[in-house]
Amino acid sequence: MIYMPNLDLQHIPKSPGIYKYFNKEGTIIYIGKSVNLFSRVNSYFNGKSKLNFAKKKMVEQIVRIETIITTNETESLILETTLIKQHKPKYNILMKDDKNHLYIKITDTTFPKILKTRIKTKSGVYFGPYISTFHVNNILKIIKKHFGYGCHDIHFFKEGGGYNLDKYLFKNNGIISRPHTSSTPFNNDGGEKIEDTVINEYNQQIKNIKKFLKGNFQDVISSIEEKMKSHAKELNFEEAQKAKEQIESIKSLEINQNVRDAVQGDYNVIHYLEKFDSFYIGLIEIRDSKITGFNNFEISAKLGETKEELLKIFIENRYISDREEKIKCSYILPIKLDDILEDIKIELPKKGAKLELLQLTYKNIYEYAYKKYLNSLSTKGFTKATMKNLLKTLGYNQINKSLIFECNDISHLAGSHTVASRSIIENGKSNTSKYKKFKIKTLESGKIDDFGSMKEIMERRLKEIEKSGIIPDLIIIDGGKGQLNSVIKIIHRFKSEHSNKETLELINNLQVVSIAKREEELFLPGESEPILLDKESLELRLIQKIRDEAHRFAITFNRDKRIKAMKTNLLESLPGFGPITRKKILKTYGSVNKLSGIKKQELEKILNKNQIQTLEDHGII
Structure with a gap:
């Protein structure tokens, strides 16, 4: 080792090794390596090398240099790496990685579990790693659906040489499911013994799942493709898209197989x-x-x-x-x-x-x-400046002192429970207190008509504007040119039916843009060509954010309505729950949803024990 209090550069050896730069506090600020220490270190100080600004700032801080000689470049590299990890110098690069090792694990217990994990141990069988959490979640859903297996923790305990069910095996949205076998080896309380034949059937399904994860998935793909075509034929595009994503997730499993065959x-x-x-x-x-x-x-x-x-x-x-x-x-x-x-x-x-x-x-x-x-x-949030820039790009003006953008979205499932939502961004931030949700009242149940739904929402919005005298700075329509033209027609019709000058002035000042999902194209009224924003621009992200928020809010509302309807329909179909009992429940608690939070002692005031047991058996309480 050579100590250089006065940066005596001429005494640095012309050998392989590492060098350490110290500042006046005695802290190592940089560690480097070279096959020729003399040449490398002097290059920082002789003025012949053009140092960038960052390197010049570092050199200004150097008050001492130490070197360590090694026998070759490989040894230098090993020593450099070790010392950088140890000292973490200010000007050295430290690798921060995203360890994305995601596996599907099948345990080697009597009733194997299928788990998602990032940790490999000696027990169980592992499949992966997989690139995407999204793909893994999709694959687990596919396994559950096509092989009848709940991909979640399964708890068993041994008793007298057999196995009994300890808990419900899988719980998802309040629905209990178990491995599909030809026998029913247990009852709801887990008290009935599971026979060896059932264990064999269960493990056969596990073998089928292992084959699937190893690459034998053409049968499953064919089945999903049929469902995708069926959904598309019925114009149920949300479900068709989910099926398509499932197929993509299965095909992502092929990566390892292709590598094994080719590399x-x-x-x-x-x-x-x-x-x-x-x-x-x-x-x-x-x-x-x-x-x-x-x-x-x-x-x-x-x-x-x-x-x-x-x-x-x-x-x-x-x-x-x-x-x-x-x-x-x-x-x-x-x-x-x-x-x-x-x-x-x-x-x-x-x-x-x-x-x-x-x-x-x-x-x-x-x-x-x-x-x-x-x-x-999302952490930083958008700013008012981003909203102003977007308005300027679209050729629009700021209307309100407090900038307000809004977006409406429609959600339904095969035409049932059609609802709409409105999301708001105000001065760069989501204003959830002003979010709104709407039931679509003008459509027949089961009818799919996004244009008709948007017509109803816009007509209601225009009446709100007429009443409040306030308009947003921008209305964003989720859809392409067709959706935009539909909205503009609604606005024109509204204007033709009103003569109040103040109302007409407000409506004339409305600023509208639509965004088409496929290419994220923006369409303006009266313009034939779309506007394409930079894919990484804050302005496009702002529009995507408010659109996605409206979509999320609408889907959540739609799902809540479906769950509520399912529970109501379920109550009607339960034995022992006639019209009088149902009316009594609704009068006392307001809705079926609230039953889950009611204690048994409270329910006993209006229901008998058999009715309460029935509610328990069907997961309502």
Whole structure:
């Protein structure tokens, strides 16, 4: 080790090794490595190298330099990595990763559970890892639906050589379900013994699920495709979209199988993304021809490093990490890197499975980065300036001192329980206290008519404006040019039916825009061509935010109405609950929904024990 109190640069050895820069407080601010310490360290001080602003600021703080000589570059890299982890210098890059190892686990208990997990242990069978939590959740829903298995914790206890049910196996939206078998081995209280034949049937289903997760899923895809076509034929597009997403989730399972067939050996597949004011690196680990991990890293350039320098730092760190675990693998990269350690084997594929893996890595990073970007926006919130910029882009003016944007949305399930919602953004923030929900009154039950529903909502909104004398700065319509034209016709008709000057002036000042979902195109009244905002702009995110809020609010209201209707219908179908009893319940408690919070002693005042037991058996209380 060489101690240099006066930065005597001439005594630095011309050998491989690492160097440490200290500030006046004695803190290490940077650790680097080189095959020639003399050349590298002097390059910071001799004026021949053009240092960027960040490096100049660092050099100004250096008061002491220490070096450690090593026998070769690999040893330098190992020592550098170790010391950076130990000291965490201000100007060194520290890798912060998103360990996205998500697995489906089937336990090896008598009645196996199917679980979602990020931790692998020695017990059980694991499938994955999977890229997306969304896909895994979809896959678990598919398993439950097609194999009759509740993907949740299952609790059994051993008793006298047999197994008894300890708890309800699966609870979802108040509905209890159990593994589908040809026998019914237990009653509701779990007191009946489960026979060996049932255990065998149950485990056969588990074997089928394992086959499915290993890649035998064509039968399931065909079944879902049939349902998707059926939903589309009935114009039930929400359910058709869910079916399509299920198929996409199943196809995501094919990734590992394709890799196993096409790529032999151990690889680290690495891609990068410069986006959203940050730099990201994505990594797919392949071990023994199987994908064993997905990781994403967000990296901050401390000294203005180029993308090539950041990739090189990352790869060398990864090389040391793998070396410590005695893993020797090649690296699949999208670009060539100069001056990288000779021991690191690089491949630059132009076609085939390895190129597809690179593309998959890039897609994975982009999704990760975009989600982080959206989360940062939701945390920060939008500003009044964003709203003003959007109005300016659309050619509109600010109307109110307190800027108000609103959006309406329609929701139904195959035409039943059609409802609408209105979301509000005021001065950049969601104003949930002003959100509204509406029952659509003019449509026949079961009829699907989004235009008719929007007509009713807009007519009601225009009457509100007439009464209050207040209009929003912008009304956002969820839909394309057709929906916009429909709304404009409603506005014109309203104007033709009113003669009050103040009302007409208000309506004339209405500012409307529609957003089409597929390409996120914006349409203005009287304009044939759409406006396309930058996909990453705050203005587009603002419109998407208010639209998504209206959609979420409408769907929630629709679901609540359906659940309420289901419970009401259920009460009518229960034995022992005639019109008089039902009327008594509604008069006492207001609705069936409120029964779940009532104690038995209270219910006994108006119901007998058999009726209370019936309510318990059907999950109402």
